[in-house]
Amino acid sequence: MAAADPVRPGGDWTGPAWAVRAAVRAFRRAHPEVGDDVCVALSGGADSLALTAAAAVEFAVVTALVVDHGLQEGSDAAARDAAAAARGLGASAEVLVVVVDSDGSGPEAAARTARYTALDTARRGRPVLLAHTLDDQAETVLLGLGRGSGAHSLRGMAAWDAPWGRPLLGVRAVDTRDACRDLGLEVWNDPHNTDSSFTRVRLRHEVLPLLEDVLGGGVAEGLARTATLLGVDDDELDRLARAVPVGPDGALEVSRLEPLPAAVLTRVLRHWLRDRGITSPTYAHLTAVAALVTDWRGQGGVAVGGTGPGDAGGAGPSARLVARRRRGKVVVENDRASGAGT
Incomplete structure (x- = not known):
């Protein structure tokens, strides 16, 4: 998986590609504490590949961290291809091989734990950009609603929760796919993303499309907006709660x-x-x-x-x-x- 025509600063950033790049630029302006030297968690899928391409032209130093979970045949080759794509975009790249332990939490949670542990070790003090999109945010809020969660969970994912940054929370997944197409980037399609045994896959391909149909569209954007509004409320409630003192005896x-x-x-x-x-x-x-x-x-x-x-x-x-x-x-x-x- 390599760029057919490597993206360079000053390249043809239009349409969906520009939407991705503009989101990364806005994130950098909103969070100057992120600095100029960042890592990007790259799977080779459209979301993370588009993010890597945009980050490579918006930040001075970019290192792509590619996690090989070893959960499927050919994962090592897919990881090497993703690293090669990152280098073609002007970033450096590291492949992180992890072992996913079955700890009783389920395969999704176990893989997530292994992935974040590896990223946290490899970042070496640098922030890590994650390619969660508006669609991912909507799924997170929907999961929280189904589980009866409070505002802290329903606020979804934060754009900046050091050391993790999520510049694409306002970008639709369809735009990252179109951006990769327009930039000539070959995308790796993870088989797990169509495996209906995973809860999020069913939400993405069954539940959300049904809600969009029944409610006449705009559901994903509405759920993401709910997360934003609840985030403001959650921060204020937390501020008030933290002002209540705990005694020296812990009572x-x-x-x-x-x-x-x-x-x-x-x-x-x-x-x-x-x-x-x-x-x-x-x-x-x-x-x-x-x-x-x-x-x-x-x-x-x-x-x-x-x-x-x-x-x-x-x-x-x-x-x-x-x-x-x-x-x-x-x-x-x-x-x-x-x-x-x-």
């Missing part, structure tokens, strides 16, 4: 929590539980812990899972963490702690 004062609106209280508790070692507090956890403040009837502690420091000699690897109301505070203790709250 929350009930008197400070009681006046808070429910939306802010939930955020305070989520951040607080994560800081205590509960990495993924569920809706049930948050509702039950909030009741220790808003519906206090002398109830017992709330098992929140995970491991953490506790306050009874330190929680070991198998310790269960429990949130309790105790003497006007909400605390997290390991399950060796006992005594009624007040």
Whole structure:
């Protein structure tokens, strides 16, 4: 896979190709902290290839990082071809061979974990540009809606979440494909992108087209706009939540929590539980812990899972963490702690 006519600065950037390049230019202006030396995660598909082409003419130094997951026959050759295409565009390139461990999270999640770990190691302090498009953002929001997620998940992916940059969140996937065609770039089509055993593939090829048909179009743009609007709200709620102090003993004062609106209280508790070692507090956890403040009837502690420091000699690897109301505070203790709250 190589460029039929390598793209050079001052080349014929028109139509969809210009839409991609303009998005990269706008991203760079909006985030000067990204600097002039960037990496691009390149698969060889249309999205990442178009991004690499645009980045090569908008940034001073570009390194394409090509991850070979080894999940299908010929993946090594596809990775080498993608690296060659990047070099033809004026970027340097590295192929990263990873091992995808089956950790029970499913093949999509396991591959994602392996990929991001490899990218984070290879970037060597540089930012990494990812080729997520408006279509990917719409799928992310739709997944969150289906799972009953809150605003933090429904805000989707951020354009800049150091060290990860996503310049193409406002660009449609059809434009990246057309850009590659117009620039003479040969695209690699990943067989996994048409494998209906993957949830996102079914969303992309079945669910979203049906919604577009039923609702008369504009669904992907609407979902992406929802992510943008919720992002603004989410940032403000987080700001308010972070302003609520945690005591030196790691506890929350009930008197400070009681006046808070429910939306802010939930955020305070989520951040607080994560800081205590509960990495993924569920809706049930948050509702039950909030009741220790808003519906206090002398109830017992709330098992929140995970491991953490506790306050009874330190929680070991198998310790269960429990949130309790105790003497006007909400605390997290390991399950060796006992005594009624007040």
